[in-house]
Amino acid sequence: EPKSRFKVGWSIYVGWMPWGYAADTGIVDRWAEKYGIAIEVTQFNDYIESINQYTAGAYDAVTLTNMDGLSIPAAGGVDTTAVIVGDFSAGNDAVILKDSTSLAEIAGRNVNLVEFSVSHYLLARALDSVGLSERDVRVINTADPDMAAAFQTRDVTAMVTWNPIVSEIAAMPGANLVFDSSDIPGEIIDLMVANTAVLADNPDFGKALAGIWYETAALMVADTPEGAAARAAMGAASGTDQAGYEAQLAATRLFADPAEAVAFTLSPDLGTTMDHIRTFLFDKGLLGAGAPSADVIGIELPGGAVMGDPANVKFRFDATYMQLAADGAL
Amino acid sequence: MNAITVENVWKEYGDQIVLENLNLSIAPRAFVALVGPSGCGKTTFLRMLLGQERPTRGRILLDGAPLPPEPGPDRGVVYQRYSVFPHLTVLGNVMIGTELRGARLLGRRFGAARRALADDSRAMLAEVGLAGSEDKYPAQLSGGMQQRLALAQALMMKPRVLLLDEPFGALDPGIRADIHKLMKRLWNEVPMTVVMVTHDLREAFTLATRILAFERLRDRPEERLRYGATLSRDIDVWPPRIAGRTTLYDADIPPGQDDLTAFGQVPGTTRHTGAADHAAHSPLA
Amino acid sequence: MNAITVENVWKEYGDQIVLENLNLSIAPRAFVALVGPSGCGKTTFLRMLLGQERPTRGRILLDGAPLPPEPGPDRGVVYQRYSVFPHLTVLGNVMIGTELRGARLLGRRFGAARRALADDSRAMLAEVGLAGSEDKYPAQLSGGMQQRLALAQALMMKPRVLLLDEPFGALDPGIRADIHKLMKRLWNEVPMTVVMVTHDLREAFTLATRILAFERLRDRPEERLRYGATLSRDIDVWPPRIAGRTTLYDADIPPGQDDLTAFGQVPGTTRHTGAADHAAHSPLA
């Protein structure tokens, strides 16, 4: 049903910092006002909790990755639409080995990572690339805030994680990045998703989100004092400084230009990526306990093509709002 | 009013029979001294009169009606120990009864009412020889002082039935004589029935109108569990003492003195009613 | 051996002076009865003899040497309360002293040694009239039974100095007479000095060789803080009683009886040494 108050959750991660900045500096309010709605933005420190709250219906939109969007809200029955494709990881996620520079030597080791996260997916892709499978390693679930410390213990010899932890660990003696997300470009995508039903009833909400994002993104990539100030603020908000934040941005392929985002979303590669991901998730049993095949959940790609069960479409990519931004029609 | 009747009362703790087949009745305004060997069940009997414990068998009547199953302001008590509140000062301990009775909401008095009560309480404390210790806490008192405080606390309430468990055991003869006088005066003035456990027969004869002795008739160690104590003697003090009336008899309390060598003959002689005399007792008033 | 000398001892609690300028000496193997009004500082004095409290001023000597600053097995004690261990049975409470003394590592005896000790302990319990209650816990005993247990516990250790704080206060005359006999026997057999607080002068004269009276010479309420009690009388019992020797005098302890009316004349008369007689006392043995 149409409504006028919306709740958006975001969590602290390099590609999502603009949401916090936009909320702090009034960009959010400005766009909300323009469409006659109110948007409440909540910062989460805990990524999973933000998704849980969205899945449980407490939030209308949330930031997450394409894989988590499929495995958590979509597999949980919440029809979810990707409104904005913000960026993809180009080095922010990495496989790190201690005292070894060859990925193949990961065989037989314990690998510390957040189980069933994009790190797990990255590991699967990495193992694939050297002809190994997950059976050749032992996965130890490890909480992300403790990764940096964990890496310093003797027990840990292989780890998969994301930024800013990756750069912290990379600076430690003996750490070698042997595989990272730039080796599988475009597969780990950071999104702003919204509940499909809410979005369908309230297109203004989608427009406002797009407006907020592209105004902020333009500001942050600008090579101006304002841009620098914005990056410094986002750095501070994520617990580091401007330099630290810019280093993380460097490993991120940010779509500040809506046209690029539209192009990326419309490209057939997205279908291939989503197929990889749903196969991985199905292998891990994450598409539901009784799922007969990777096809149980339908994924609607831009243009209406559906991958999987068309009667059970729960995850959708929709370029409409990015297109509006690209057209300057917001 | 205030008549207590005990009918066929037995009390057991687990396997042990403590009291066996008690039958007695206590007249209103009697002053009963309860004597008997240590461990025979005197405290247990008081606890039952108080309503804190229930007889295993039999029943206790107060003025013909079954004893209320819980303690109440009609029956006051001074325990062998644990008798005062550690968190109140001496003065507070004496005041609390009246405060609780008068202020049902907060249990406190304020302003003039409080000052009047404090004055009364100070007077009572002076009577039991605790003047000057009003602001101490019980833990700072000596054993005998705690005992007197407990007594003052109970006396302030002027209960219909007052149960005293060795209330003067830790007092020196001087103070004890003073308090005997106080007890007598109160017993004469206030319509109350007193049941007092004591080991001091002199004291029993000085104060009481009647003396009850409990005894375990079979007391070999191997019998102690299976046989309880029962009423073995029931003696009316002679000449009869009647509440509210001063008798010649009462004049001969020795003056508060501490001459170490003076021991007068015990006042009062006895009319023996026999060891097996469990028959109901003729009231005295 | 066992001589106690008290020199210029003062004791204050905060602002309150409790004991004032005590000077006295107690001969070895004396049996001293300490009397005095409630709250005058008798317990405080015992605590100082025990080493549990220190004098504010002055000093206490044991056999000429300063009193060890902590309690030890040479001095036994029976308190007015808190005297037994709640976590041990009656038998365990009596055994523990010997166990602690003999087994320095575990504080427990096993096997035959334990059985022998248990037999001794049972005998002691029987002497204080607690046969049959060996397996109860203190909380299941009556007041008088707890008191007797504490006494049995202390007597098992046969200390050189035994400090008793109103040890027979909660006992009936029958048991009390039995225990008096026991006390006398032990005092005669074991080389010990006894200091006993009591409010019962009869008892004092029955047992003691000497009677000390503490008194607050200025006792108006407003003076109570500023003036303490001091030694007001010091009386040797006559005929002199000498430890280890039975005298004709000792033969006249009344037999354990509970005839409610029998009160014999108190044995022993006194030789008054005067209220100000603080001079060192001639030893009796």
Place this chain on the structure above:
Amino acid sequence: MRLINRHPGRAARLFLGSLPFLILVVAYLVASAARLADNPGDKLLPALSSFAQAIETMALTPDRRTGAYLLWSDTWASLTRLWAGLGIATAITLVMGLAIGVLPVMRALLAPVVAFASMVPPLALLPILFIALGLGETSKIALIVIGVTPFLIRDLSLAAAALPREMIVKAETLSASTWLIALRVVLPQVMPRLLDSLRLQLGPAFLFLIAAEAISADSGLGYRIFLVRRYLSMDIIFPYVAWITLLAVAMDLGLGGLRRLMFPWWGLEGRR
């Protein structure tokens, strides 16, 4: 009759005791039904049938990956950690708590640092713990020990110091040495209190266990809860939480029974 003297009978107690639980269950069912009516796919408050199915999967079906019955292998992994942690904590407490409670010198030396330690949020210092002890079982057990020991020590030493001074003096006159006082007078009298405070620490112990398992593990009740938390699988989380609570309540009752069995004198003294 005053309310304070009204003792409900056995049946009434049972009824009263289960009433709040019934209310909770009914409240859950109502809330769950409401949410499910709104969105049949709701995962926050699953229907009872989902629980049954999840329990069946976790407890009665061997895992596809490892072949183990997950609930049981998780329980076993967690309980061994928990018991090891509580055992070590108890041992340390007995030594340090008694020392602090009995010996003034040890009290001066250790009481401040123990009070301080009980205030340090242990989860914030995990990195140091990892570096010192590694990521294996040791550090999980250590976290439990670090989390509960300061409380146990403070509680025990408070209880020891609260024994009446007369009791200690009495033991001294019975020729006890400091060691024997600790062993035969203080220890047995504070043991019931130790068992009671161990009972109170069961909740926190499970909390630290779960936190430790959330950080790095490949089995355990806490591991499973945090793993499935990603998917808001409340159908698994609820049964696991209920199971943990049941385990803790069972241990609580067990320790309570142990106390009554071992220390029959406790509770005789005037307590109701």
Place this chain on the structure above:
Amino acid sequence: MRLINRHPGRAARLFLGSLPFLILVVAYLVASAARLADNPGDKLLPALSSFAQAIETMALTPDRRTGAYLLWSDTWASLTRLWAGLGIATAITLVMGLAIGVLPVMRALLAPVVAFASMVPPLALLPILFIALGLGETSKIALIVIGVTPFLIRDLSLAAAALPREMIVKAETLSASTWLIALRVVLPQVMPRLLDSLRLQLGPAFLFLIAAEAISADSGLGYRIFLVRRYLSMDIIFPYVAWITLLAVAMDLGLGGLRRLMFPWWGLEGRR
């Protein structure tokens, strides 16, 4: 003289009490120097100078983003949550703990569910809490309340039930109603114990506060620690942890002083 009777003097106590802290500091400095010698970029055990700098940044320099002095704004945010939580917990405890301790009927009704609640690991049920209460201050305060109240209640009701039966009977003979017994006999005698158990719960209260702030917050001590944890910024974490500990210790001492001031009779009775 037995060790149990050796009471160190004031100066000795001060010295002994600070000894363990000194040892800890020295151990830290040695370990830190060793690690920094190995790897000058090591972040796990920073040198004292790094702490000084971090403290300077956090406490004395206004934040560029918000203009606030972070340490102080974090402290304020956390303390208000903590105090609100503890205040509510205390209020609930007074009512429920007294009711359970004094009234057999309430004990039958509530004791089982409270014992049960004290065993539920609250962190596992966070999603429900957040859905029910939102992500604002309410849910953070609620987590503290949920975390500490069951313990406070259990402790208080144990203390109330442990009062000698004679004391209650005595009050009844002094004409007290159930209400007045609770108000004037039980309450004042358990208050010191409540203050003591509140002191023991300061540590857990901070723990729950930090956990709540780690989920969703934009200021607070726990938030900051969580934020910089992924950078292994021990130079900030250590001072923050030390600061939290100091705050807790100060509150601990404050509550202890309050107890002595308000309840002078407590501790007179035979305690050492």
